Amino acid sequence: MVKICGIGAGYVGGPTMAVVALKCPSIEVAVVDISHSRISAWNSKNLPIYEPGLEEVVKQCRGKNLFFSTDVEKHVYEADIIFVSVNTPTKARGLGAGKAADLTYWESAARMIADVSQSNKIVVEKSTVPVRTAEAIGRILAHNSKKGIKYQILSNPEFLSEGTAIQDLLDPDRVLIGGNDGPEGHEAIQKLKDIYANWVPEDRIITTNLWSAELSKLADNAFLAQRISSINAMSALCEATSAEVSQVSHALSKNTKIGPKFLNASVGFGGSCFQKDILNLVYICESNGLVEVANYWKEVIKVNDYQKSRFVNRVVTSMFNTVSGKKIAVLGFAFKKDTSDTRKTPAIDVCKGLLGDGACLSIYDPQVSEEQIQKDLSMNNVEWDYPIHLQPMSSTTVKQVNVVSDAYEATKDAHGICILTEWDEFKAIDYQRVFDNMQKPAFVFDGRNILNVDKLRETGFIVYSIGRPLDLWQNMPQQA
Ligand code: UDX
Ligand code: UDX
Ligand code: ADP
Numbered sequence: 001m002v003k004i005c006g007i008g009a010g011y012v013g014g015p016t017m018a019v020v021a022l023k024c025p026s027i028e029v030a031v032v033d034i035s036h037s038r039i040s041a042w043n044s045k046n047l048p049i050y051e052p053g054l055e056e057v058v059k060q061c062r063g064k065n066l067f068f069s070t071d072v073e074k075h076v077y078e079a080d081i082i083f084v085s086v087n088t089p090t091k092a093r094g095l096g097a098g099k100a101a102d103l104t105y106w107e108s109a110a111r112m113i114a115d116v117s118q119s120n121k122i123v124v125e126k127s128t129v130p131v132r133t134a135e136a137i138g139r140i141l142a143h144n145s146k147k148g149i150k151y152q153i154l155s156n157p158e159f160l161s162e163g164t165a166i167q168d169l170l171d172p173d174r175v176l177i178g179g180n181d182g183p184e185g186h187e188a189i190q191k192l193k194d195i196y197a198n199w200v201p202e203d204r205i206i207t208t209n210l211w212s213a214e215l216s217k218l219a220d221n222a223f224l225a226q227r228i229s230s231i232n233a234m235s236a237l238c239e240a241t242s243a244e245v246s247q248v249s250h251a252l253s254k255n256t257k258i259g260p261k262f263l264n265a266s267v268g269f270g271g272s273c274f275q276k277d278i279l280n281l282v283y284i285c286e287s288n289g290l291v292e293v294a295n296y297w298k299e300v301i302k303v304n305d306y307q308k309s310r311f312v313n314r315v316v317t318s319m320f321n322t323v324s325g326k327k328i329a330v331l332g333f334a335f336k337k338d339t340s341d342t343r344k345t346p347a348i349d350v351c352k353g354l355l356g357d358g359a360c361l362s363i364y365d366p367q368v369s370e371e372q373i374q375k376d377l378s379m380n381n382v383e384w385d386y387p388i389h390l391q392p393m394s395s396t397t398v399k400q401v402n403v404v405s406d407a408y409e410a411t412k413d414a415h416g417i418c419i420l421t422e423w424d425e426f427k428a429i430d431y432q433r434v435f436d437n438m439q440k441p442a443f444v445f446d447g448r449n450i451l452n453v454d455k456l457r458e459t460g461f462i463v464y465s466i467g468r469p470l471d472l473w474q475n476m477p478q479q480a
Helices: 014-023 037-043 053-062 070-078 103-114 131-143 165-170 183-196 210-242 245-253 274-287 291-318 346-356 370-378 395-400 407-411 431-436 453-459
Strands: 003-007 029-032 067-069 081-084 121-125 153-157 177-181 204-209 327-331 360-364 401-403 416-419 445-448 462-465
Touching: 003 014, 003 070, 014 029, 014 053, 014 067, 014 081, 014 165, 029 070, 037 067, 053 165, 067 070, 067 370, 070 103, 070 131, 070 346, 081 103, 081 183, 081 360, 103 121, 121 131, 131 153, 153 183, 153 210, 165 291, 165 416, 177 183, 177 210, 183 204, 210 245, 210 291, 245 346, 274 291, 291 346, 291 416, 291 445, 327 346, 327 407, 346 370, 360 407, 370 401, 407 431, 431 453, 453 462
Parallel strands: 003 029, 003 081, 029 067, 081 121, 121 153, 177 204, 327 360, 327 416, 360 401, 416 445, 445 462
Antiparallel strands: 153 177
16 A cells, blocks of 8 residues: 655645545545644634635544654654655745745654655655755755665645635646656656546646746746736726726636636735735845845735735725724625635735724634734734734734624624625625614725626615726725
8 A cells, every 4th residue: 555644734725635535435544744733623513724625634534544643753653655745935034034935844743754765665755845855855854865775856736726726636737846867856846746546637747857847836926927917917906097997807717718717806815825925026136136036926916915905905994094992894805705724815904904094903713713813903914823812912013903792783883894805695694784773974994806896886886896987985085
């Protein structure tokens, strides 16, 4: 029986390994992590991440050919193939701080693999890493390996999106496998290909050299984020000219050279990948002396930051240039719908901007916990499983933030509503009831363009929706 070990039981490692186990009943898959709390959650009824369809997959395989464990060394020792899906955050200090990927976790995983292995292994890079990481990992493994043990490194980047991870894994557009040239590299590529061939049609499995696979992952996220920043930049121009951004994106989407995806104007993109990967790309460009190329990609992030601060300015200026002491209902905190993940969510910057102007926030998200929201708003970014009692809370911020358990409570007596995540349930709210219970004039700021603007205006709301013609009220000269 082939044995696989997945190191890292996070958003990427957990769902990916679960689907491999589901589709390959003859393979034993062990998912290991140094975090005891995360592993015990994977072994319990309450999985550590919310992802549609994940629970069913885990239930079907757990205890049969899918195991979650903290005994990292045992499972690495036993495995033929090791998938590494550890976190690669942006470096916080030192050379490349704020841009370069921090490979500390990766390096420590590689050293551990070299330490415990007694047989040949295929090591698969799943987490997004800078181009040429495989070279560094190869050196660490080679220089620390026991006599005669050989490693083949493959790059097999994950293209899943949170919220649709299981669907993306079951029916991927493509699987990318990069490996070394030469017979041993080709043999390793073939072994991984055989695993995917259990459920992915062969013509969707692309094989490349290692560096193309590593760079394609960064390029992929940079291109997607660039489209969102492009349409968001257009949304600002739409507001200035009374064009409608949804009409513009519809027109663009019908151009087959462009296509329909990633053209929704929004309050800004978030998530753990886009910003981190673009910054990483920028750093790699700078390290190669390609200043102009680095600056080009930096602009994608600048436009994203501009979109978030533009939204805050719009809220404040529409509400008579101050939100001080006003209750603002924030609907949605996750970085997009159908996930509980808040990493780099635009809601953090928008909420901080509103708090900075003195607003009192009442926040509701169907899947994000109060602890997570308070943590995100009261500090600089830290890992999600950082012990809560160790976190420095800013007392003023905490007092201004209330987290509640439904949209009606959040909006009661509020002056304004900000929609920051496109959860489906926000479309089904009874906005007449909400309006009746709000302060007047009552404002709605739709940062995801999910609501029917005309109907809301008929109800009596003053409405702002990204990239759409403004209410006369908002067109006054002092506006953003
Ligand atoms: C363009 C638009 O495509 C068309 O919809 C519009 O009506 C008129 O402008 P055109 O200028 O004829 O059409 O050529 P197009 O095929 O779009 O190419 C424009 C330029 O981009 C050419 O120099 C072409 O070589 C270049 N190009 C195109 C690339 O460099 N790479 C590509 O992948 C595609
Ligand atoms: C992304 C990539 O899509 C995926 O291929 C990669 O493997 C990981 O990073 P993810 O971060 O899960 O996936 O979410 P995605 O659906 O790409 O959305 C990212 C952000 O962009 C979200 O905040 C989303 O709300 C925003 N977005 C997306 C828009 O604002 N407009 C769009 O049209 C699409
Ligand atoms: P991603 O979104 O890329 O999956 P996460 O932070 O959700 O990122 O998951 C990465 C996981 O990897 C974390 O649960 C972390 O505890 C785990 N991890 C990091 N380093 C190691 C290591 N050396 N051995 C085992 N697990 C590790």
